[in-house]
Amino acid sequence: MPNKIRIKLKEIRGQDLAVQQLLQALQSGKVPHAYLFLGPDGVGKETAAKALARALNCTNPVGGDACGMCLSCRRAAEGNHPDIHVLAPQGSVIKIDQVRELQRQVGFSRYEGKYQVVLFLEADRMKEEAANALLKLLEEPPENTVLILISAKPAALLQTIQSRCVPVRFVPLSPSLLVELLVARGTTADQAELLSGMAGGSIGQALALAGDARYMEARDQALDYLERLTRADAYQLLSMAAELEQQEDLATVLDWMARWYRDILVWQQMGSERLILNRDCWDRVQGLKGWGGNHALALKEILLTRRRLQENVNKRLVLEAMLLRLKRAGRDS
Ligand SMILES: [Zn+2]
Numbered sequence: 001m002p003n004k005i006r007i008k009l010k011e012i013r014g015q016d017l018a019v020q021q022l023l024q025a026l027q028s029g030k031v032p033h034a035y036l037f038l039g040p041d042g043v044g045k046e047t048a049a050k051a052l053a054r055a056l057n058c059t060n061p062v063g064g065d066a067c068g069m070c071l072s073c074r075r076a077a078e079g080n081h082p083d084i085h086v087l088a089p090q091g092s093v094i095k096i097d098q099v100r101e102l103q104r105q106v107g108f109s110r111y112e113g114k115y116q117v118v119l120f121l122e123a124d125r126m127k128e129e130a131a132n133a134l135l136k137l138l139e140e141p142p143e144n145t146v147l148i149l150i151s152a153k154p155a156a157l158l159q160t161i162q163s164r165c166v167p168v169r170f171v172p173l174s175p176s177l178l179v180e181l182l183v184a185r186g187t188t189a190d191q192a193e194l195l196s197g198m199a200g201g202s203i204g205q206a207l208a209l210a211g212d213a214r215y216m217e218a219r220d221q222a223l224d225y226l227e228r229l230t231r232a233d234a235y236q237l238l239s240m241a242a243e244l245e246q247q248e249d250l251a252t253v254l255d256w257m258a259r260w261y262r263d264i265l266v267w268q269q270m271g272s273e274r275l276i277l278n279r280d281c282w283d284r285v286q287g288l289k290g291w292g293g294n295h296a297l298a299l300k301e302i303l304l305t306r307r308r309l310q311e312n313v314n315k316r317l318v319l320e321a322m323l324l325r326l327k328r329a330g331r332d333s
Pocket residue numbers: 057058059060061066067068069070071072073074
């Protein structure tokens with residue numbers, strides 16, 4: 001049973017082509033047995049699949065889309081439409097038992113809707129057995145059944161499964177739309193600007209970052225480290241490495257350090273704040289005394305360190321080397 005579906009296809013933001021493709025199919029009455037919704041995580045694939053399921057079952061559709069008022073639309077909004085099914089991985093995979101249970105359910109006639117609609121969330125998370133059962137369903141689709149496979153990693157699906165589905169492509173959301181959506185959900189405008197540059201076009205990712213207080217804290221810490229770096233002598237550098245080593249979310253702090261350097265490089269190139277991620281506290285960076293030097297080299301050093309730390313290395317030693325090199329890059333010009 002899906003959760004409450006209140007949205008209509010026309011209300012989906014930033015996916016005009018996908019929505020148009022779906023509405024055209026609905027209007028023409030030629031809806032394929034199976035769709036593959038593909039594109040990055042957190043850009044609206046699942047929402048669109050649910051809106052499509054609702055529209056398919058609407059008894060009084062408007063331009064192909066759900067009316068929002070008929071009994072079927074209301075049941076979907078309440079989250080208890082008997083003909084809309086959602087299959088999500090249990091643990092890390094969609095299990096064969098889940099697919100079998102589904103086969104049994106769609107075998108029954110529809111309760112009241114026009115279509116049995118089945119959403120497969122993270123459809124690529126299927127082992128061979130389950131994938132073969134799904135393939136069978138795709139090869140002999142029950143009448144008036146629409147399967148919607150949703151995946152951010154479609155290449156992981158069997159070729160035979162992919163080829164039996166009509167693809168619908170979802171794209172990363174634009175930064176300006178992300179800002180709007182974040183602000184509508186209560187994020188401050190400054191923070192929304194910042195997160196929209198980090199989230200890779202994914203509202204899901206942006207919201208996850210917005211809700212993660214540690215993430216923003218790590219940004220401050222990263223700037224603190226860089227401020228201290230400009231003043232530190234060799235002894236202080238080594239104790240900074242010891243502190244960094246203890247940092248629970250070291251990777252996040254390093255990512256932020258890299259972004260600070262990236263921002264300075266962008267600023268040097270463009271001479272404007274427009275493309276700077278950390279715009280909201282840019283004054284602090286510009287006020288920094290003694291943070292000059294070869295920032296491109298420094299950025300490269302941080303990214304290399306980040307990669308090295310994923311291997312089984314002496315963490316402290318790698319961090320010491322990084323800070324010493326950053327310090328030296330700071331003297332180059
Ligand atoms: Zn309706």
